Amino acid sequence: MSGAVLRAEDVTMRFGGLTALSKFNIELRPKELVGLIGPNGAGKTTAFNALSGVYAPTEGSVILGGVRVNGLRPHQVCALGIARTFQNIRLFKNLSALDNVRIACHARGHGPLWEPLLGTSGHEVREGRMEATARELLEVMGLGDLADAQAKNLPYGLQRRLEIARALGAEPKVLCLDEPAAGMNATETAALMSLIHDIRDRFGVAVLLIEHDMKLVMGISERLIVLDHGVTISSGKPEDVRKDPKVIEAYLGVEDGHKALDSEAA
């Protein structure tokens, strides 16, 4: 389909003899919320890294907004409209929350290097614009009062939120969230999931969400892709995927799979 913002065609990642991801296909339409699930070690993060340019795919191609991004450096891929968070939080720890977000605004908001050195008016206008954007994003993510706090001093749940705010600062068309709810309790997770839903509506981004807890993504994803051992074993609407015997097997083993999943959903 031509309307896709992000398309991966038969992306394969091999590390030496290990195939971490094999023939991964995805097509993300604008404003779509897609969940990428699978047990630990299924290749979800590898898929993310291949999409965001951290790895160059061994085979296949990644197309972002009509441009083939294979082999581009991550910052170039980011400029084409993809931004991500990390499974193990990677904030700029010693900088303030505001600076964390402003750095993401840099790529689209900066002027020539000599401008700030000479103190021109263009530079001040740009700085003002970036700061306004960053403060608004912090506000949306519920970090409005903590703009000056050092990132490393924020509580864990807020660090996760700050990472999302930072990713949004890059003005992406596709937002990739790598286990954003990891380490959160049930209430925090529920709040975060509804927030992700709101973000999608408010900023009009397509969201690709990695999660290994199936129950979580079921609620908000419009479509699911299930990976196991690097292979896509199922994809489609959440209710269909849930009933897919292959998925149940991957998650729960063969015996009693159905019962466990049904009771969990109930």
Added chain:
Amino acid sequence: MRALRSLAPFLLGAPVFWLVQCYAPPTLAIVLLMAGVNVILAVSLNMVNGFTGQFSLGHAGFMAIGAYTTAKITLALGDPAGGVPPWLWSNGVFLLALLAGMGLSALMGLMVGVPSLRLRGDYLAIVTLGFNEIIRVLIENVRWLGGATGISGVPPYTTLVWVGLAALATVVTAQRLLCSTHGRAMLSVREDEVAAEAMGVDTVGYKVRAFALSAAFAGLGGGLLGHYILLVTPKSFTFVKSIEVVVMVVLGGMGSISGATLAAVLLTGALELMRGLDQYRMVMYSLLLVVLMLARPTGLFGTREIWEFWGAKKKKAAA
């Protein structure tokens, strides 16, 4: 109005430096001058080691390029021509020569930076150290540059006003850079390169830019130093000089501009005060460094600036 504001530090600084130059006792003037040159070196190295978190050990190499370029030009254009008054001619030529030295240094910074900045940490340190030695050995073997004896008879153009303004220019540049989006991009490289890259920061590009800018000011420092000691020799630019500058940056706190400035002034002053100790001077100097690093392992100010401590104190007092 805006031009006035961006030039304000220099318009205010120039008369102050001029007064100091006129009325300071000669010994104090010498210390101040050396301190000024060291401020230039420390603050400029801080752009690489402090802002982007890369470890460069080649600062003296860039100083050498600046010093030799500047000296060659001022020697070639020594005599006033076309009825220009001598003071105007000499200062004009000096400015031109310093700018050329900065330019050539920056160019060398780019040339070293582009291939080697894909390396990290210790590996980059070794490459920059190697570059430093290459420059020195190259100069020693080029007769046009005076070989091992260097260039003597360099005109005494460096004054306290020159050094003061140059130091001010370095600090103002570093400060304006740090407060801008470009400076923050450099800091993000120091904090987390993978995340910075994923957020759209051209990490290699910013490392190279920091390197070139830092090299330019190192060249400025080298040029000023050469026209003060009136002699430019390869011996002044060994890696020991590079390490001296690294010590100032580490002592001041990586990334802190005021820290690097203060450390440069303190160390210059301390060395001068210990002159009476004769052969024990360097022992005391080393001891001072050890004690300071034990007392403040992250440097005098850490990554913060001096005024941030003022703010913290005020907040505490208010609470």
